[in-house]
Amino acid sequence: MKEMLETIPSKKIKRYLFRVSITGILYFASVFMSLRLSSFSDEIASVWIPAGISVGYLFIWGLKMFPGIWIGDFAASLINMDFSTATIVISTGNTAAYMTGVYVMKKILRKIKIFESPPGASVFIGTGCILPSLISSVIGVTSMLAAGIILKTMYSGVWWSWFLSNVTGTMVIAPLIIVFSRNFRRKGNDLMNKETYFILGCIVFFGWAVFWRDYSNLIILHALPFVYTPFMVWASFRLQTHGFVLVIFLSSAISILGTVNGHGPFSVYPAGTSIVLLQLFLAVIISTFLFLKAATRGMNNREEETLGIIGKAAEYNDSETGRHITRVARYSKLIAQALGTSGKFQELIYNSAPLHDVGKIGISESLILKPAKLTPEEFEEVKKHCGIGHQLLKSSDSKYLQAGAEIAYTHHEKYDGTGYPRGLHGEHIPLAGRIVAIADVFDALTSKRPYKEPWSIDNALEFIHSQRGRHFDPVLVELFLNNREEVRSICEKYRDISD
Incomplete structure (x- = not known):
């Protein structure tokens, strides 16, 4: 020493x-x-x-x-x-x-x-x-x-x-x-x-x-x-x-x-x-x-700042996920980089991914913060946030808001076609939606929620691996897992204070 x-x-x-x-x-x-x-x-x-x-x-x-x-x-x-x-x-x-x-x-x-x-x-x-x-x-x-x-x-x-x-x-x-x-x-x-x-x-x-x-x-x-x-x-x-x-x-x-x-x-x-x-x-x-x-x-900087504020507004009533959108944006960009997409696409998904849950603005706060499992009727109500987010953003001329509309509408679709709201499958799901799906689920697993404690990073990665070809695009899952050290770094650096 x-x-x-x-x-x-x-x-x-x-x-x-x-x-x-x-x-x-x-x-x-x-x-x-x-x-x-x-x-x-x-x-x-x-x-x-x-x-x-x-x-x-x-x-x-x-x-x-x-x-x-x-x-x-x-x-x-x-x-x-x-x-x-x-x-x-x-x-x-x-x-x-x-x-x-x-x-x-x-x-x-x-x-x-x-x-x-x-x-x-x-x-x-x-x-x-x-x-x-x-x-x-x-x-x-x-x-x-x-x-x-x-x-x-x-x-x-x-x-x-x-x-x-x-x-x-x-x-x-x-x-x-x-x-x-x-x-x-x-x-x-x-x-x-x-x-x-x-x-x-x-x-x-x-x-x-x-x-x-x-x-x-x-x-x-x-x-x-x-x-x-x-x-x-x-x-x-x-x-x-x-x-x-x-x-x-x-x-x-x-x-x-x-x-x-x-x-x-x-x-x-x-x-x-x-x-x-x-x-x-x-x-x-x-x-x-x-x-x-x-x-x-x-x-461009002001537009990006505005996008961040809009994303935070969607999480305003969800006090347990204060830095959720930051982590999702960084995980999404990491996957896009690993896939070898253009710098413009990486910038686009980084700035648009925070808008994935903007539709929660139209969902009752009592449902979002409910400290127990949702009933089937309540879950159907929560699922509407995808369509609400799409409707809010789709009419904009901004490339970021247009991408945000697509992400909001498709990030709960599953690779095998069992997701919502439209039941899209495989590459019929837009690339941005497939990327954010992995980032969003991984972050939800590793974060504290009113209804659960955070999973360990290793357990969350194991779950993501188990869902390749079912919930997630298998190619994107491999890229995500191959960059587990960067994933771990993002998770720990931007962890919620309450965790």
């Missing part, structure tokens, strides 16, 4: 040093990548990729990553400039600027999720992109002027190029790092579904047509950059956040590479002007669609 405890600090130190090294190496390498995208000066890039790397990794790994950023910046400066006070000041200023922006961003985002609401997008753009770019450009360009690297007459032009390259670099790179670090390992996110591939393919094709060809008609030139707009709107509404940031990255990369190689609508202007137009174009397009994506994600 002592030896194990002694290894904990060293593991943390090794992980910290590894992350600092990765940050520094990526920063250093990205400096040279950015300088290949230079504008009218060898020192000022059209898009400053290190800014996005700094903000991204400081955000996900913490401000303690600053040594990697400072070392990477200083090492790159020594290769591109002679050692002087200016190189130290510039590296320190850049590092401090990124740290300041991320510190302020995290302070404000304590109660706001980044990229999931318009306020979150505003904070990212304001404090993650603009604020550090402002600080960095003032310190950096002033230091270059003081060291005689640039002339006073060049100050304004270099400052604007520095500022805009930092802003666009952060907008393009930082969302990619932040979103993928949080979502890449999650199951069922549909990272690359057919729709994502299609949108990315359209971005590549139209990006090549616009930014890798030469045009002379000025009217066409002014309209061409906005060919991305329909696909950005599409991605904002349809793709998950990580798919959306991939669209941003790919469209930006094609635009940048085409322009700096002398192609596309901006290339007809002088070199400095074309880069500034590109930077402004990217800043406007990316910020606009970050807001749109955040707004759509915010609406």
Whole structure:
């Protein structure tokens, strides 16, 4: 035990040093990548990729990553400039600027999720992109002027190029790092579904047509950059956040590479002007669609929150099953994941499963809470909750409520056709209904009810196994049992306090 405890600090130190090294190496390498995208000066890039790397990794790994950023910046400066006070000041200023922006961003985002609401997008753009770019450009360009690297007459032009390259670099790179670090390992996110591939393919094709060809008609030139707009709107509404940031990255990369190689609508202007137009174009397009994506994600979050409230309302009078809907939702998603369904279906069943008993709103509280076995007449009355739930939800345009209507109507059907209300059998029962049937019964068995004590998890799993092909879909039962450790974890983590 002592030896194990002694290894904990060293593991943390090794992980910290590894992350600092990765940050520094990526920063250093990205400096040279950015300088290949230079504008009218060898020192000022059209898009400053290190800014996005700094903000991204400081955000996900913490401000303690600053040594990697400072070392990477200083090492790159020594290769591109002679050692002087200016190189130290510039590296320190850049590092401090990124740290300041991320510190302020995290302070404000304590109660706001980044990229999931318009306020979150505003904070990212304001404090993650603009604020550090402002600080960095003032310190950096002033230091270059003081060291005689640039002339006073060049100050304004270099400052604007520095500022805009930092802003666009952060907008393009930082969302990619932040979103993928949080979502890449999650199951069922549909990272690359057919729709994502299609949108990315359209971005590549139209990006090549616009930014890798030469045009002379000025009217066409002014309209061409906005060919991305329909696909950005599409991605904002349809793709998950990580798919959306991939669209941003790919469209930006094609635009940048085409322009700096002398192609596309901006290339007809002088070199400095074309880069500034590109930077402004990217800043406007990316910020606009970050807001749109955040707004759509915010609406989805509110809809999901409303669904949870509706589900809880159905259980309001059933005080013994306070967290029943949470567990049923998680069991259902687990089965859907094990079956290999799409991320969208997993999200759909996770948010719709809590509505399975919404029809209980129309059933007498005395029957729901009766501490004894129901009479045949009482049971017939309780069975009506399936039809009531279906009637309540079926007319909605919401995909979640429509799925909830289907689940409410079919989660008491049995695989052998002996269930209710319609006596459906086999695959005539919708998949969502078959999944929720297992989740609902298992949770009912392992939970305390007015008429019974909770079963053990092992006994409940044994019962589920015994009912395969009779009450439940045998394929889904096998998947459920094969994930018994995850089932146990959900059951214990979300157990009712009264249990």
